[in-house]
Amino acid sequence: MDAANPAAETRTERKKRRNREALIRAAYQLVAEKGIDGTTMQDITERADVGLGTAYNYFSSKDELVTAAIEQGMDELARRIRVVTDTFDDPAQVYAYGWHTVIETATTDRRWHWLMQRSEVTADAIFRCFGPYAMGDLLRARDAGRYVFDDVELVWRQAIWGAVGLCRGIGDGTVSADNLTEAVVNLLGMVGVSRDEAWEIARRPRPPLPEL
Amino acid sequence: MDAANPAAETRTERKKRRNREALIRAAYQLVAEKGIDGTTMQDITERADVGLGTAYNYFSSKDELVTAAIEQGMDELARRIRVVTDTFDDPAQVYAYGWHTVIETATTDRRWHWLMQRSEVTADAIFRCFGPYAMGDLLRARDAGRYVFDDVELVWRQAIWGAVGLCRGIGDGTVSADNLTEAVVNLLGMVGVSRDEAWEIARRPRPPLPEL
DNA sequence: TTATGAAATGAATGATATTCAATACAAAAC
């Protein structure tokens, strides 16, 4: 079909990109409104203004589409957080601020309530969206002698799940939201920060999260 | 119907107990064999030798039945672990042995592979089945000055999810199973144990897990 | 202008959780 036109975006390609984005946006909104099980593929394709079958040209299953939607939501959050943490010098503070904000957003923002439904998807999304930055911070903090741990990826994964579980607990009311700072302290403990230092870091004032 | 017969178990009651147990057992076996989505209510009721509709007199949904099955599996594991840990004096060792064994079982025993599928159900099951003992150990260790943390339930919940995430990682190959001991060290770090002491505790020889 | 193949479409399919009207049965009443 297209033989020699490496540069420009053809009309078909543009349309494809539109469809893909529209589907993800619709899925994101609907899942945030009604939960994953409460959202049907028809709902999604209708809101995206796309034929039912078309969705399957872009995503091989509902699960894949929902995963993409959650990932996009997480990616946005990560970008907003980074705007703030880029102004920090201390990698430990970056890490603490990140967790504080992720957990607070996940448990406060009504749109996030349903997105937390599938823990493993959320956990994977956090792993991918924040991982590169977070693991860098962890390693830098360790080099500076502030953190103690062995395998970054291992401890990072455990921290993510610890946080996700906490979010679920707060979400369903089994954990008080007042414990947020303490939870961050616990997460810092997992990477070998002493309790006192962890409290000091977690209690530093947190600049507000900007909209994008 | 039954007015004055507080003591004896009537024939109907016995049958009901049988049905309930048979359904849970069948669900447990089938989910272990084929996963949750691969198991239908028909499969379960057939193996339990019970009419399809009957299951709904005992469990209001497939999810509830599956949850009960997972919980029962976890409960059995907890009992086996307790046989060993009842011989330990050091509560920190009890805690470490418990985690070591849960994670090893979950990632080694083929029956557990599918049971880990629904993380939140597994996490809740761990919370309930091990919670009373684990939180007791945590508090005792804290009283003895070995652990440092504030809210038991909070840190216990975070530890559980950290462990569940790890199990999933090992299960899908993204985390090496060699890291098991280190993961336990990380979990000990979350309750305020120093890195060196955590390594010492986690490395102690572990007696084999008995069958029931 | 026509030819071509990729993309879109939604009616049909298939799979399965759940319901419910009919039936069987255990326990109490006589």
Place this chain on the structure above:
DNA sequence: GTTTTGTATTGAATATCATTCATTTCATAA
């Protein structure tokens, strides 16, 4: 022993979607 009564069982029927696929539409390029 028989009848009555209320509860438990049952599986055929229902309802709900995810997914497929034969058909149509459409952008591209010959």
